[in-house]
């Protein structure tokens with residue numbers, strides 16, 4: 001099995017305007033929460049106003065696009081230190 005680097009992805013969810021760009025660009029990582037109309041990182045945990053999840057290297061490119069296209073710049077990606 002090939003070992004992949006993992007990355008932490010976080011979203012300042014309180015500031016999400018629900019435009020859906022992240023869901024369109026990286027549908028394996030993001031989905032819309034119909035209850036409040038904001039996007040969510042799939043399998044994320046909440047830390048205060050931040051939603052935090054993990055992505056693999058194969059998912060990095062599309063999530064970097066989502067990070068750069070998010071109109072309110074609330075997506076952050078960091079390589080995990082193991």
Ligand code: SF4
Nearest residue numbers: 016017019020022070
């Ligand atoms: S691109 Fe940004 S503002 Fe738009 S739904 Fe995703 S996190 Fe929210």
